[in-house]
Amino acid sequence: MQRPLEHIKVLDFTRVLAGPYCTMLLADMGAEVIKIEKPGTGDDTRGFGPYQNNESGYFMFLNRGKKSIELNLKSNESIELLKELIKEADVVIENFRPGVMKKLGLDYENLKQLNPGIIYASISGFGQYGPYSARPAYDLVAQAMGGLASITGHPQQPPTRVGSSLGDMSAALYTAYGIMVALFHRQRTGEGQCIDVAMVDSIFSLLESNVMRYTIEGIVPERIGSRHPISSPFDIFKAQDGYIVIAVANDSLFKRLCSIMGRPELEQDERFCKDALRTKHVDELKLIIEDWLRAYTVEEAVEMMNNGGVPSSPILNIQEICEDDHIAVREMLVELEHPIAGKTKILGNPVKFSKTPAIINKPSPSLGEHTDEILSKYRKQGII
Amino acid sequence: MQRPLEHIKVLDFTRVLAGPYCTMLLADMGAEVIKIEKPGTGDDTRGFGPYQNNESGYFMFLNRGKKSIELNLKSNESIELLKELIKEADVVIENFRPGVMKKLGLDYENLKQLNPGIIYASISGFGQYGPYSARPAYDLVAQAMGGLASITGHPQQPPTRVGSSLGDMSAALYTAYGIMVALFHRQRTGEGQCIDVAMVDSIFSLLESNVMRYTIEGIVPERIGSRHPISSPFDIFKAQDGYIVIAVANDSLFKRLCSIMGRPELEQDERFCKDALRTKHVDELKLIIEDWLRAYTVEEAVEMMNNGGVPSSPILNIQEICEDDHIAVREMLVELEHPIAGKTKILGNPVKFSKTPAIINKPSPSLGEHTDEILSKYRKQGII
Structure with missing residues (x-):
C-alpha cells in the first residue's frame, strides 16, 4: 500500500x-x-x-x-x-x-x-x-x-x-x-x-456565530459559563463528588428531568414551563438542580439521567479520559x-x-x- | 486561474x-x-x-x-x-x-x-x-x-x-x-x-502535552486559570477598566516589569527573584501587580508595558476584534x-x-x- x-x-x-x-x-x-x-x-x-x-x-x-x-x-x-x-x-x-x-x-x-x-x-x-x-x-x-x-x-x-x-x-x-x-x-x-x-x-x-451576533445584530457576546445560550437546563452542574453535564434542549426532555428529580410540579411552574422561560430563570433553575444533585455522586446522577432518557455525561479529567x-x-x-x-x-x-x-x-x-x-x-x- | x-x-x-x-x-x-x-x-x-x-x-x-x-x-x-x-x-x-x-x-x-x-x-x-x-x-x-x-x-x-x-x-x-x-x-x-x-x-x-503529563509522569493536570504552568507572571490581570495579558517568561523581562511598576526591590525579593520562585508565589505576585494596575486603564497599562519592553496585550471583546x-x-x-x-x-x-x-x-x-x-x-x- x-x-x-x-x-x-x-x-x-x-x-x-x-x-x-x-x-x-x-x-x-x-x-x-x-x-x-x-x-x-x-x-x-x-x-x-x-x-x-x-x-x-x-x-x-x-x-x-x-x-x-x-x-x-x-x-x-x-x-x-x-x-x-x-x-x-x-x-x-x-x-x-x-x-x-x-x-x-x-x-x-x-x-x-x-x-x-x-x-x-x-x-x-x-x-x-x-x-x-x-x-x-x-x-x-x-x-x-x-x-x-x-x-x-x-x-x-x-x-x-x-x-x-x-x-x-x-x-x-x-x-x-x-x-x-x-x-x-x-x-x-x-x-x-x-x-x-x-x-x-x-x-x-x-468564534463561529459569535461573530455574526455582532456584525449582524450588534450584540457583543459575553462570558456565560458553560451553559447553552438559548436552551436550559443545558450546562455543567455540581454533584456530590464532581460535575456532570445535563443537556435538556426542549420541553419534553425537561419533563423527563422533572420526573427523574421527583419534582413533576416544576414542569408546570410558570418560570420553567417553556425553554425561553427556563433560560430567563436559568440561575434559579440551576440552584434547584444542584440542590437535588447534592445527594448523588456523578456516577449515580449520570446513570439516572441516561436511564430516564435525559442526555448527560460526566466531565472526565485527563486521567479518566486517558484510561477510558x-x-x-x-x-x-x-x-x-x-x-x-x-x-x-x-x-x-x-x-x-x-x-x-x-x-x-x-x-x-x-x-x-x-x-x-x-x-x-x-x-x-x-x-x- | x-x-x-x-x-x-x-x-x-x-x-x-x-x-x-x-x-x-x-x-x-x-x-x-x-x-x-x-x-x-x-x-x-x-x-x-x-x-x-x-x-x-x-x-x-x-x-x-x-x-x-x-x-x-x-x-x-x-x-x-x-x-x-x-x-x-x-x-x-x-x-x-x-x-x-x-x-x-x-x-x-x-x-x-x-x-x-x-x-x-x-x-x-x-x-x-x-x-x-x-x-x-x-x-x-x-x-x-x-x-x-x-x-x-x-x-x-x-x-x-x-x-x-x-x-x-x-x-x-x-x-x-x-x-x-x-x-x-x-x-x-x-x-x-x-x-x-x-x-x-x-x-x-x-490537549497536546497535558496528555503526556499523565501518561508519562502520572500527573493529572487541573484548572489553573489563564496562567502559564511554568513561567510567572504570565497571565491575565485586572486593570482599572478591564483585563490585560502580561507575558513575563524569564528573569530579564521580570526586571523590566519591576522597573515599569516602580518596584525595583521586587526583583531582589526572595519570593520573586527566579522564575520558579515566582511561579511558587504566583498568587502573591498577582495581588501586587493587580494592586498596582488599579491606577491604570487597559490602554495605559498595555502601552506602558510595551514601551518598557514587556510583552502585553489587551483582551479584545467580540466588538473590538471585529472592528480592529x-x-x-x-x-x-x-x-x-x-x-x-x-x-x-x-x-x-x-x-x-x-x-x-x-x-x-x-x-x-x-x-x-x-x-x-x-x-x-x-x-x-x-x-x-
Missing part, C-alpha cells in the same frame, strides 16, 4: 508547537519530514517536560516519524546546503517571527527561483502582513486578541484561557489543510505557492518504543482513514540523527 | 455546524458543494439567529458558495436519484448519528459499489465505532468527555466550556485535512476510501451581498494562499435553489 504522502519531502524549519504539530500531521500520512535543528540544543521542546529517561514527552509526541538534521542557519555553508535540499523538496514550512526567513535568504521569493513548484507555508502569531505582524506570538496573546478569552469563563469572573494551546493547535490544523490544498493544486497544475496562517486569525475563525475504553478502541493513545525513553504513550491521530490509516511506528529522532544520511549525497557530489 | 478544488463535486448531507464548516472550507477553494436539505425546512441552522431580514447569519456564514437541493431522504425516488448523483461525485460527507446513512442504503459499503473512487467522510460525536458510538453528539458533551473542560477555568471554580463550539470546529478542521489527504491519494492512485472523525477524539487531540484593523487587513470579515438579507459581514478564511486565495463571493443558497438545475439532467435522461 502506498501511503498518501509517500515521496513528499518536507523541509521543516518549525519549532515548539504550531509548526511541529502541522508537520506531524504530514508525517503520520507518510511524508518525509526533515526537521532542521540548531546545533547542540535543537528544538526548544527537547528541553520541555514531561520527561521519561530525560527524553521530553512533548518532543516525542510532536516529532514522531520525522528526521533530524543539525544545521547552523548562521553559516553560509548551511544556507547553500539548504538551497540544494530545497531544490528537491515539495514543502517548506517555518514558524519564525515574520522577516527571519528573509534575513536568511530563505523567503519564498528567493526559494521559488530555485524550485518554482515549492509550497511554502508560514505560521506566525499575527501573519506575514497586517498591523501587528512583527509582534511575538504567544498562545495566550492569540487567545486574548482573537476574542476567544472574552467569551470563555463565567459571568463576573475574568476572561479565561482555554486550558491547552489552542492558538497553536488551530493554526497547525488550518496550515495542514492549506498545505494539502496546495499539494492537490500542484498535482493538477504544477504550480507552487506560499501560504500564510496567523494564530489570531485561526482563533477568530473558531473509548480512547483505547479509537487508538487515540499510541504506544511507541523510543530507543532512550523506552515505551511511551503519545496522542494518536484523530482522522481514521479506511485505506491509508495514520502509521505511527517511528519514534522522534535524536538531535542530528539523520545529518549524515541526508548530507552524504551532497558530500559525494562535492557540494559541501 | 484554476481554483484548487475546481471540478471536485461534494455531496453534502451535513447539518448544523461541524459538517457545514468542513464543506465551507472546500467550497472556499472552488469545490462544487451540493447541500442535500430536507424539504420545507432544510438545515436546522436556517432557523438559528442572528437574523438579517429573517435570513440566518449562522446559515449564511457556513453555507456561502454552496448549492441547495431539496430531497426527502425517506422517498425511494430520492435515494435512487442520490445514487445517480453519487456516481458523479468525488466526495460524500455526512454528520448523522452513526447508522442513519446505513438505514438509508447510503453507507460507504453500498456507495463504493457505485463509485469505487468515492471519498466518504463521516463526522460524529463519538465516531463510527467505539463504546459510545451510538450516543448523540453535543459540543458540550464532547468538550466534557474529551477532557478539555476539566483543565479550562479557574481553580476552585467549575470546569468550563470553551465559549464557542470547539468540538464541532476542530472535527471540521480534521475532516477537511482528511478529505484533502484522501483526494491527493486518489489523484495519485485512483483509490477512494472512507474517513471517520469523532468530536471527542478531536477535542482530546487538542488587523481583521480588516487580513480579510477575516468578508462582505457578501445576499439577495434577501442584503449586505452581510461573515467570517473569512484564515488560510492566505498566494496563488489560489479563498474566493468568497457567492451567498448561501435559498432552500432548494439548485434543485431544478441539478435534477434537469436526470429528468431529461428519464431517470426520474
